[in-house]
Amino acid sequence: MGVDYYNILKVNRNASEDDLRKSYKRLAMIWHPDKNPTAKRTEAEAKFKQISEAYDVLSDPQKRQIYDLYGEEGLKSGQCPPPPPSTSRHYFQRQHPNPSFRFKPRDAEDIYEELFGSESAGGGNERGNYSRGHFRNNTNNSSSSSSSSYFGNGGDMKKPNAIENLLPCTLEELYKGATKKMKICRNIFEGTGKVRTLEEILTIEIKPGWKKGTKITFPEKGNQEPGIIPADIVFVIDEKPHATYVRDGNDLVIKQEITLLEALTGKTFNLTTLDGRNIVLPLTDIVKPGVEVVVPNEGMPISKEPGKKGNLRVKIDVRYPSRLTSEQKFELRRVLGGVS
Structure with a gap:
């Protein structure tokens, strides 16, 4: 039998013309190449041609008769294929229904236009109005004026927003x-x-x-x-927000608070990086409020420049005492009185 046209068209062997037409329309709406994404276009084209050929054969009484008797080989070769040995004597008593018959498949798009085109002209909306030229060579065909149901200008299929x-x-x-x-x-x-x-x-x-x-x-x-x-x-x-760091472009920013005494006498920070390393950052100079210490190449990786990173910026705030005793003020005047 070769190709099983009945199975391709999803109908039984007693299918009527109306059954064939309905099944073809349903399958054509699924497998028409213009309805499928680029990645599936080759598969869709092959399926669409199979469906069209099956409908072409089964909807034509003469082609269907030959196909039912002799299968795909008899249909396409125009000759009766050799029978099984047990039936060969009786087989050659039957003649090909039409010895002069030559199978010539119809164009898949012609079939599609025939079944959907007439309904579209009559006000139906089942067709979807696919551009005939789009399937064959990706060129637009502006002859259809009712393509707005599925297409934009020029016959392109619509695609929803991402x-x-x-x-x-x-x-x-x-x-x-x-x-x-x-x-x-x-x-x-x-x-x-x-x-x-x-x-x-x-x-x-x-x-x-x-x-x-x-x-x-x-x-x-x-x-x-x-x-x-x-x-x-x-x-x-x-x-997601981070407990320690804030991202600023390619830089990482961290805030640290020190006492007034530490601002004047020095402080060493121990910082843990986002990949688990430990950075020791000593402050030996006097730190003024609002000072930002920059550690180069310890910020975020720069995705477009492999191997490079932004900076780590440590923003330092000085915490002043809320009150001083008289003795503390006296000592500060004594120690810092001559400092400019």
């Missing part, structure tokens, strides 16, 4: 990099025309230095709908 989701990340993850796995659920069309929900895990590689607002796009991972290209799924990096 679906954006926040992706919260810790400052440590944005510093060191991380791998996130996100589960999504979306509706997809099966070959039978039914819709089912598919769960899928999307893997996101967070690169060191990525900033809040960075977008990671997964093209056409939205729900599949008739006549519409699935929307892109976009994850937008969001930064």
